[in-house]
Amino acid sequence: MSQAARSPVVVDAPQHAGLSATLDYLCEQPLAPGTLVRVPLGRRSVPGLVWDRRLGQPAAEAELRPVQAVLASLPPLLPAWMRLVEFCAGYYQRSLGEVALSLLPPELRKLDDTQIARRLQRLDRAAAAPGGGAGAPWPDLTPEQAQALEQLLPLRGDAAPVLLQGVTGSGKTELYLRCAAAALARGRQVLVLVPEINLTPQLEARFAERFAGHRLVALHSGLTPAQRLRHWLLAHLGQADLVLGTRLAVLASLPRLGLIVVDEEHDPSFKQQEGARYSARDLAVYRARSEQVPVLLGSATPSLESWQHAEQGRYRRIRLAQRVGGGTLPAVRLVDMNTVPRPADGSAVALAPALRAAIEERIARGEQSLLLLNRRGYAPVLFCSACGWKSGCPHCSAWRVFHKADRTLRCHHCGFSERVPRACPDCGNLDIAPIGRGTERLQEQIAQALPAARVARIDADSTRARGALQAQLAAVHAGEVDVLVGTQMIAKGHDFRGVTLVAAVNPDAALFASDFRAAERQFALLMQAAGRAGRDAAQAARSQMWVQTWHPGHPLYAALRAHDFDAFARSQLAERRAAGLPPYTRLALLRAEARSAEAALAFLREASGLAAPWTAELPVRLYPPVPPPVSRVANVERMQMLVESGSRAALQRLLAQWLPELQSLKARHKAVLRWAIDVDPLAI
Ligand SMILES: [Zn+2]
Ligand SMILES: [Zn+2]
Numbered sequence: 001m002s003q004a005a006r007s008p009v010v011v012d013a014p015q016h017a018g019l020s021a022t023l024d025y026l027c028e029q030p031l032a033p034g035t036l037v038r039v040p041l042g043r044r045s046v047p048g049l050v051w052d053r054r055l056g057q058p059a060a061e062a063e064l065r066p067v068q069a070v071l072a073s074l075p076p077l078l079p080a081w082m083r084l085v086e087f088c089a090g091y092y093q094r095s096l097g098e099v100a101l102s103l104l105p106p107e108l109r110k111l112d113d114t115q116i117a118r119r120l121q122r123l124d125r126a127a128a129a130p131g132g133g134a135g136a137p138w139p140d141l142t143p144e145q146a147q148a149l150e151q152l153l154p155l156r157g158d159a160a161p162v163l164l165q166g167v168t169g170s171g172k173t174e175l176y177l178r179c180a181a182a183a184l185a186r187g188r189q190v191l192v193l194v195p196e197i198n199l200t201p202q203l204e205a206r207f208a209e210r211f212a213g214h215r216l217v218a219l220h221s222g223l224t225p226a227q228r229l230r231h232w233l234l235a236h237l238g239q240a241d242l243v244l245g246t247r248l249a250v251l252a253s254l255p256r257l258g259l260i261v262v263d264e265e266h267d268p269s270f271k272q273q274e275g276a277r278y279s280a281r282d283l284a285v286y287r288a289r290s291e292q293v294p295v296l297l298g299s300a301t302p303s304l305e306s307w308q309h310a311e312q313g314r315y316r317r318i319r320l321a322q323r324v325g326g327g328t329l330p331a332v333r334l335v336d337m338n339t340v341p342r343p344a345d346g347s348a349v350a351l352a353p354a355l356r357a358a359i360e361e362r363i364a365r366g367e368q369s370l371l372l373l374n375r376r377g378y379a380p381v382l383f384c385s386a387c388g389w390k391s392g393c394p395h396c397s398a399w400r401v402f403h404k405a406d407r408t409l410r411c412h413h414c415g416f417s418e419r420v421p422r423a424c425p426d427c428g429n430l431d432i433a434p435i436g437r438g439t440e441r442l443q444e445q446i447a448q449a450l451p452a453a454r455v456a457r458i459d460a461d462s463t464r465a466r467g468a469l470q471a472q473l474a475a476v477h478a479g480e481v482d483v484l485v486g487t488q489m490i491a492k493g494h495d496f497r498g499v500t501l502v503a504a505v506n507p508d509a510a511l512f513a514s515d516f517r518a519a520e521r522q523f524a525l526l527m528q529a530a531g532r533a534g535r536d537a538a539q540a541a542r543s544q545m546w547v548q549t550w551h552p553g554h555p556l557y558a559a560l561r562a563h564d565f566d567a568f569a570r571s572q573l574a575e576r577r578a579a580g581l582p583p584y585t586r587l588a589l590l591r592a593e594a595r596s597a598e599a600a601l602a603f604l605r606e607a608s609g610l611a612a613p614w615t616a617e618l619p620v621r622l623y624p625p626v627p628p629p630v631s632r633v634a635n636v637e638r639m640q641m642l643v644e645s646g647s648r649a650a651l652q653r654l655l656a657q658w659l660p661e662l663q664s665l666k667a668r669h670k671a672v673l674r675w676a677i678d679v680d681p682l683a684i
Contacts (some may be wrong), residue, residue: 005030006064008055009048010097011041019090020058022049027067031476031649032077037067037105047109049100052079073117074108080291081253085285088251093677094276102275103251107229114120122607123233145171148318149499155182155259157292161285163310164298166320168531169327169564172298173203175320177263179296184214184241188258188293192244193280195221195267198469199493202265204244211242219245219252247272247280250287262283265297265306266524268682277678280304293303295390300565301524301530304576305583308571327540328531330502330563334552334618349439350445355546362501363453363482367499367539371485372529376459377401379434380407380439382420383606386429397632398403400520402434403461415636442505443485450483458486503546511554514629515683516581518613519556523568526560529677552598582680586651589641589681591628593636593666593674599671601625602638606669608641610661614654620645633665642684654681 007030008022010337025039025048035054038045045068046309058656082100086326089099091480104291111119141149150173150507152162166172192207194200197220200512208216217231217240234240236253243249247270250260262270270280281297288295297306297315310317342349351359359369382391391400393411400409402420410417423430434441443457456472469489475481479498485488510522526547534543547557559568577584592608594600611622623642631638647652659677666672 004028004066005057006049007067007191009030009037009039009067010051010100011039011046011048012095012097012101013046013358015490020086021653022054024052024054024064024095024308024586024599025067026064027070031067031070032076034078036071037414038071039067041066043093044458045112046098047101047104049077049104052082055096069113071111071113071116073113073120073411077236077253078255080257080317083290084251084283084287086637086649087274087290088278088283088655091652092276092679093659103248104204105225105229105232105278107225108232119229119233120237123230123237123239130361136176136209138210141174142322142324142679144322145174145324146251148175148331150322151316151318152179153182155179155186155294157294159294159316160308161288161295163299163302163306163315163317164296164320165310165317165565166298166300167329168300168370169323169535170300170320171324172263172320173206174324174678176263176296176462177207178243179259179261179294180207180211183259184246187256189235189238189254190242190259190261191252191257192242192256192261193250193263193286194246195264195269196492197246198489199264200244200246201470202493202495207242207244210445210486212457214241215239216242216244218244219249220250221246225591247278250280250283252270255285257291259293260288261437262295262297264299264351264484266299266301266303266520268493268521271680275395276680277676279680283679296541299553299645300570301527304520304569304572307566308573308583314338319621323535323537323540325537327537328543329532330500330540330543330564332530332545332547332557332563334561335546335548335558336552337548337550348437350448350505351503355548357448358544358546359453359483359503360450363450366479366498366578367500368476368481368496368498369483369503369511370490370496370499370529370532371442371446371503371505372485372488372507372525373439373442373485374487374507375436375438376440376461376487377402377410377412377438378444379438380435380436382432384424384427384429384432386431387424388429389424389426389432393631395635396630401438404444413630416634432512432534436507439485439487439635445534446485453482454480455483455485456481458484458490460487460489467488476508487526491525491532491614493528493536494532494660497536498539499533499535500539500543501546502529505531505547505548506557507547508549508551511551511556516576516579517682520572523556523560523565527563530560531565556658557652558669586648587681587684588651589678589684590641590643590654590675591638591678592625592640592675593638594669595637596636596671597627597631597637597639599669603665603669603672603675604639604641606665607658607675610665611643612656613655614658618645618654619647619649620654624667640684650681 004026031050035050037048039048085100089096235243238255309315336357379402393400398414400411407420408417439459447455508519530545534540592600592603620643624638625641
C-alpha cells in the first residue's frame with residue numbers, strides 16, 4: 001500500500017462531498033490529471049475525473065479506496081478546461097463533480113477502456129481524409145467590412161472582447177469567417193456559438209463550403225448519442241478545426257482553441273434553464289480571457305449588459321451600419337389600432353385595412369409577406385358566455401390553449417391535453433367560443449381575407465415532425481408561399497430573399513409585462529423580424545415593417561422606427577438604473593417547489609433567516625418570497641425569492657456560504673420537492 005499514489009478525483013455526488021471538494025483515491029501509479037477513471041462510491045461504481053489539485057480536506061489514510069479502472073486510452077482533459085469547469089460550478093453554485101461529469105458525452109461515461117480505444121481507432125481511420133478542395137471563393141468585402149476587419153486582425157488573445165454591433169444583413173458572418181480563417185492559419189481551433197439548433201445547418205453549410213480542407217463538427221443536443229460522442233472526441237483530440245454549436249458547446253474540450261465567436265449574443269437561448277444555469281455568452285467571455293484567446297460577440301441588438309460594457313470601454317465596439325449590397329432597412333410603419341373600426345360583433349381586427357392592402361400589393365407583384373405573432377395555437381383560451389367557464393388547466397395556474405387542427409385543449413406548461421368539449425363542462429351551454437388569437441387562427445383569418453394567397457405557418461406545432469421545418473423553409477425560399485404566418489421562429493436568422501413586408505400583428509403585450517427584460521426581448525425580436533425584409537437590394541427600397549399597436553406613442557416603437565438601437569438601449573438603461581435592476585445590480589433567484597404553496601413559502605422563509613449573518617455585514621438584500629407568474633405547474637407549487645446586490649463579489653460570497661447551509665433544511669421541510677439557485681436569472 002505504501003507504494004500507491006493518492007489522486008484527487010471529482011465524482012458526480014453532491015450529497016457525499018462539499019460542493020467543490022475532490023475525493024482521494026489510490027492508484028498503483030500516479031495518474032495524469034484529466035484522466036477518466038472509475039471509482040467506488042459507497043456501494044456503487046461511478047465515473048470520475050482525476051483533478052489537477054486537491055479541493056477540500058484530504059481523506060484519512062484508513063478511508064482511502066483504490067481506483068477501479070483507468071480509462072487511459074482517452075487523452076486527459078487539460079488544466080484550462082478544468083479551470084473553466086471550476087469557474088462554472090463555483091459561479092453558478094453547483095457541485096464541481098456534477099458539472100465536470102455532465103459535460104462529458106453520456107456515451108463516453110458508459111464505455112470501458114478497450115471500447116474507448118476502439119472508438120479512437122475508428123476516428124483515426126476516418127480522419128485520414130478530411131474533405132479536400134480549395135473551398136468556395138472569398139467574396140469582396142464592402143469598404144465598411146474591410147475597415148472592421150482591419151480592426152479585428154491580427155487576432156490578439158490579450159485584447160478586450162469585441163462587440164460586433166451590426167445591423168441585420170450587414171455581413172457579420174463574413175467577418176466571422178475571415179477571423180476564423182486567421183485562427184485556422186495559425187493552427188488553432190475555432191468555436192462558433194449560435195442560439196438555436198435550427199440555425200446551425202445554414203451556418204454549418206457556409207463554414208463548410210468556405211473551409212473545405214478543414215474538419216468541422218457540430219455540437220448540440222439534437223445529435224444522436226453516437227454523433228455527440230464522435231464530435232466531442234474530434235474536438236477533444238484537436239482533430240476538429242471548427243466546432244459549431246449551441247450553448248453546451250462553450251464547455252467543450254478544445255486543446256488548440258484560438259477564437260470564440262458568439263453569434264446573436266443577446267439571445268436568451270444562451271442561458272441554460274436547468275442544472276448549472278449558466279450563460280454560454282458569459283462563459284465564452286470568461287473562457288476567452290482565461291485561455292487568452294479573442295472573443296467576438298455579434299448582434300444587431302446586443303444585450304444591454306454587453307452594450308453597456310462597450311459604452312464603458314470594457315468591450316471594444318465595432319459597428320456595421322450598412323447592409324451588404326446597398327440594401328436599406330425597411331421603413332417602419334405604425335398602425336394606430338385605436339383608429340381602426342371594429343367589426344359589428346365587437347371582435348378584434350386581425351389586420352388593419354391598410355396593412356391588408358399592402359399585403360395584397362405584394363401578392364400582386366409576386367413578393368412575400370411575413371406576419372409575426374408570438375403565440376401559437378388557435379386561441380389562448382376558450383370561454384363560455386353563459387356561465388363564465390374558461391379552459392383552465394386542472395394541474396397548473398394557466399389556461400389551456402385551443403388547438404383547432406387536432407381539436408385539443410393543450411396546456412403549454414405541463415402538456416396536459418384533452419379533446420375540446422362539445423359543450424361547456426360546467427353548464428352544458430353549446431356556445432363556447434375562443435378568445436384571442438394564436439398563429440393557427442391568424443393563418444385561417446388571412447386565408448379567408450385573401451382567398452387567392454398561398455398562406456403557410458411556421459411555429460413549434462407545424463414543425464414538430466423531423467425535417468418539417470427545413471421543408472417549410474424550403475417552400476418559402478422557392479417562392480411557393482405568399483404570406484408566412486409564424487412565431488419568433490420566423491424572425492431569426494433566415495435569409496428570405498423574396499420578403500418585402502414584415503408585420504408584427506399584436507406586439508403590445510411586452511410593453512407592460514412584469515418581467516423587466518420583456519421590452520428588451522421584444523425590441524430585439526422586432527428588429528430581427530424587420531431584418532427579414534428587403535435583403536435583396538433591388539427590392540429593399542420598397543420594403544416595409546408594419547407594427548399594429550394600441551400604443552403608437554410608446555418610446556420602444558419610436559426607436560424601432562428610427563432603427564435606433566442605441567436610443568432604445570439608453571432609455572432602457574436609464575429605467576434600469578432608476579429601478580435598481582441589472583446591469584446596475586446583480587441578482588440571484590432562489591426557487592422552491594413543493595406540493596403546497598405554504599410548504600414552499602416556509603422553506604424560503606427559513607432559508608432567508610439563515611442568511612441573516614451575512615446580510616448583516618454584506619451589501620446584499622433578500623426580498624420576501626413571492627409566487628412566479630405561473631405559480632402552479634403539473635400540480636407543483638412554486639415560490640421564489642430574489643437576492644440582490646450592487647456587488648457581484650458580495651453576492652457570490654453570500655451564495656457560497658449560505659447555500660451549503662440550506663442542505664440542513666431538507667430534514668425539516670420534507671414537503672419541498674426541489675430547490676435551486678439561478679444566478680443572473682433571465683426572468684424574475
Ligand atoms: Zn358554461
Ligand atoms: Zn398544465
